[in-house]
Structure formats: C-alpha cells, structure tokens
Amino acid sequence: LSTRLHDIALKRWVRTGVLSKAWLGTGEEAVTVGAVAALDRESDVVAPMIRNAGALAMMGMSLDGIFRGYLALPDSPSCGRDLHMGDLPSGVLQPISHMGTSVPVTAGVALAFRQRREERVALTWVGDGSTRTAACHEGLITAAALGVPAVFVLQNNQVAHGTPLVDHGAGSLPAWASAYGIEGLEADGNNVLDVWAATRIAADRCRAGNGPAHVHVETFRMGGHA
Numbered sequence: 548l549s550t551r552l553h554d555i556a557l558k559r560w561v562r563t564g565v566l567s568k569a570w571l572g573t574g575e576e577a578v579t580v581g582a583v584a585a586l587d588r589e590s591d592v593v594a595p596m597i598r599n600a601g602a603l604a605m606m607g608m609s610l611d612g613i614f615r616g617y618l619a620l621p622d623s624p625s626c627g628r629d630l631h632m633g634d635l636p637s638g639v640l641q642p643i644s645h646m647g648t649s650v651p652v653t654a655g656v657a658l659a660f661r662q663r664r665e666e667r668v669a670l671t672w673v674g675d676g677s678t679r680t681a682a683c684h685e686g687l688i689t690a691a692a693l694g695v696p697a698v699f700v701l702q703n704n705q706v707a708h709g710t711p712l713v714d715h716g717a718g719s720l721p722a723w724a725s726a727y728g729i730e731g732l733e734a735d736g737n738n739v740l741d742v743w744a745a746t747r748i749a750a751d752r753c754r755a756g757n758g759p760a761h762v763h764v765e766t767f768r769m770g771g772h773a
Contacts, residue, residue, distance in 0.1 A: 550576040550601030553610075557617065566617060572598035574737075574769030578672065578702050580605065581734075581742025582762075585750055586670060592656055594640040594649040594671035596702070597631060598768075607637040646677035650686030650699060657695035657759070668753045670698040670746070676707020678723070679716060687761075691727045696753035698746060699761050702736070704768040724761035736766030 550572065557569040572579060579601040583593060588606055595602040603613050608624065616623035616632040624632045625641065633641025640656070642649060653671040660667040677683055678701065690697050701723070707715045724731025730752055734745035742764055749760035 549604065549610075550580060553600060553604075553613075556614070560617070568773045569617075570597045570773050571770060572600060575702065575704055575766045576601060577739035577742050578700065578736045578764050578766050581739040582670060582672070582698075582700050582746045584739075585743045585746035586668060587750075588638065590638070590665075591668045591670065591750070592638045592640065592653075594642065594653045594656075594669070595633075596642055596646065596649070596672050596674065596677075597644075598674075598702075598704075599672050603632060603634070603637075603639055606634075606639050608632070608634050608639060645682070646674060647680030647683040647686075649673065650683045651689060652686075653697050653699070654686045654690040654693070654695055654759075657690065657697035657753075658693055661693075661695050666754050668696050668698060668750045670700065670750070672700045672702045674707065675701070675703040675705070675712050675720060676710070676715060678720065679707070687723075687727045687729070687759075690759040691729045694756075694758035696756075697759040698749045698753060699759065700746065701761065701763045703763060703765045704736075705765075706768055708772050721763040723763070727761070729758060730760040732760065732762045734762060734764045736764035 554571040554573045560566045579599040583605040619627045621627045633639040649671040653669045657669040732745040735741040
C-alpha cells in the first residue's frame with residue numbers, strides 16, 4: 548500500500564507540473580516488497596532499480612527524505628544531485644540509469660561479505676530488458692564463479708522500454724540459472740507471499756555458503772516507460 552501511494556504521489560506531481568517525469572513501479576509492488584521483507588534489513592544490502600523505490604523506505608530511509616530527493620533539494624539523500632537515491636547506512640546502494648550495471652556491483656558487494664566472513668546477503672533486481680546487457684552477464688558469471696552470497700531477482704515485467712519480451716529476446720528466462728550454474732527459483736511476481744518465500748529460500752542458501760541464487764518473478768508494468 549505504501550509503495551502504491553508513493554507512485555500515486557509522484558504521478559500527481561507530474562500531472563501538476565512539479566516534476567517533468569517519473570518512473571513508476573505500479574503493478575510490480577509485490578516484487579519489491581516481498582524480496583526486501585525476506586532479508587535481514589539490519590545487515591543485508593539492496594541495489595534497487597528505479598521501479599523498486601519501495602525498497603528505500605522498507606530499508607529505513609525516511610519518506611520525507613525520499614520526496615526531497617525527487618525535488619532535488621540540498622538536504623535530500625543525494626544532496627540534490629540526482630533523483631536516483633540510496634543511503635549506505637540504510638543498506639541501499641544508489642542506482643544509476645545504466646540498467647544491468649547493478650548486477651556486477653552487487654556481486655562485488657557480496658564478495659566483500661564473503662571475504663570478511665560476514666553472514667550478509669546482497670540483493671539486486673534486474674529487468675527482462677536489462678538481461679540483454681553485457682554488464683548483467685558479466686556480473687552473473689563472476690558471482691557464480693566466485694560463489695558469492697548474492698540474490699539476483701529477475702523482474703520480468705514483460706516489456707523493455709517499449710519492446711515486448713517476445714521481440715527483444717528468445718529462450719526461457721527462468722532457465723537462465725542453470726546456464727550460469729547457480730540455484731534457480733521462480734515466483735509469482737504479483738503474489739507478495741510467493742516472492743517472499745522464494746527470496747527467503749534464496750537468501751538462506753546464500754547465508755549457508757552455497758553461492759548466489761537467481762529468482763525469476765513474472766509481473767507486469769501498468770503504464771508506460773515513464
């Protein structure tokens with residue numbers, strides 16, 4: 548509910564001219580909420596995409612700070628420099644627009660956890676379109692080879708920018724895990740409890756030292772790219 552209200556507020560600001568545009572996660576809330584709820588929010592780290600903005604508040608960032616960020620105010624989490632927001636003390640890595648790059652970054656964070664012998668997990672989301680980027684493949688290969696405690700949630704919302712899934716790739720996305728040699732799970736991306744259960748299994752596996760996990764969740768984007 549809070550994630551949907553966040554989107555409604557942003558949409559209202561766009562329609563009244565406060566913001567020029569906003570990228571919403573409407574229809575995909577369960578993917579964000581279920582995944583974050585399955586983690587240890589006191590110690591784990593997340594790297595959200597912009598459609599996973601609900602993760603910010605769930606990890607402890609204040610809503611007023613988040614909205615100050617959208618207004619580019621100097622006292623915002625990004626100090627007014629960017630509407631992509633994060634907060635390291637809250638365990639939230641700030642995203643950038645280059646989709647797919649969060650995968651190798653998350654692999655690196657998880658590698659640090661393993662080297663320090665910390666029972667912590669790093670989690671990121673990657674869209675179906677972002678799976679077509681080189682950075683995504685490089686990150687998954689590295690995570691698998693090094694056996695790091697990272698969870699990669701493949702957020703399949705059926706469209707990349709404006710291109711339907713059937714047109715921007717072939718093959719089965721749920722089958723990707725076996726190609727990389729990592730644990731693969733599936734969840735109904737519109738069922739928050741299903742996402743929670745799959746992510747908890749994946750995170751527990753990581754914490755037990757069994758390497759990374761891949762969770763494919765199928766959902767849908769209610770609206771345009773922005």
